[in-house]
Amino acid sequence: MELQEAKLKYIQTWGSLATNWGVNKTMAQVHALLLVSTKPLSAEDIMETLQISRGNVNMNVRALIDWGIVQKEFVVGERKEFFIAIKDIWELFKQIAKERKKREIEPVIKVLNELQDINDDSEEGKEFKKVLADLSKVTTTVNNILEKSIRADEHWLLSNFTKMVKK
Amino acid sequence: MELQEAKLKYIQTWGSLATNWGVNKTMAQVHALLLVSTKPLSAEDIMETLQISRGNVNMNVRALIDWGIVQKEFVVGERKEFFIAIKDIWELFKQIAKERKKREIEPVIKVLNELQDINDDSEEGKEFKKVLADLSKVTTTVNNILEKSIRADEHWLLSNFTKMVKK
């Protein structure tokens, strides 16, 4: 397979996989494009390669910057902005873990806590409390693992994960 | 807070949280409803409680069964079908892990493997191969953890997770 062909295939595929996990297709493609680009890209570069509008590029690049996985970069002699993606994949993994924790896990923990105090001692009430408590336990455990992963360095992560899997 | 109020709030909240992670709102609500119900529910029960159509109930219950987290149950003397959700939260967690692994992680690994053999020894080619290799490494590691978790019993999971977090 040729390099350019492989890159395009990667970008396309990443986009369609993303939709399976509820991620905007274009956002995934922009990220994939920046990830495999050897040089910083401008909004125009992205527009051309992905055949999308200026507004769309702006929105999605902004979202990626919000996720902390893309950064602005200034090129000497150029007035416009360029963008690059974090290339260190473990760093990328940690950054995504951090954001998902904040956006997805923490709100769940908050809600579960709010629901805890129920004034009901019936059998049904007890069962409901049990379900809530169990959900809390799993969620908190997942949260703690993410927390730890985010703070860890690559070596710790790999060795722990590997240890876990081997045992 | 009263029990019924809390249950409804839980069902509602679960639905809106779900949309943040790309899960169909109704599907999440149906699951939440079955999870906190002390008895099996019929399609009609679900229709009434969530105020949705028969077709919608059928589609979403089917999807939940597909995910392996809801089961059909037959009630003596009743002709129609009833549904119950897996109540063991660790079992639920494992089942979801299993399905996500199959639906989301494995396709990624497949694509990354397909892209590996590129005929290009330029600097750019090497960099692209490096990105692919790194993506493979992270994905495979995550896959292995899920694999192990799925096969583990609750005690193993908890103790390992806890150990991991404490260290």
Added chain:
DNA sequence: TTTTACTTTCAATAATTATTGAAAGTTTAG
């Protein structure tokens, strides 16, 4: 200051995804 080169915003529109509900299909009872 004015012009130029850009970025951002957002109402309109397109594309996608979810939902309805009635008709068709299936199974059990009589």
Added chain:
DNA sequence: CTAAACTTTCAATAATTATTGAAAGTAAAA
């Protein structure tokens, strides 16, 4: 067998989400 009680399907429609593109905003250059 036929009728009744149920489940499933799916075309039509509603709701949601993504995208466009032109206008407004901003900042550097002249």
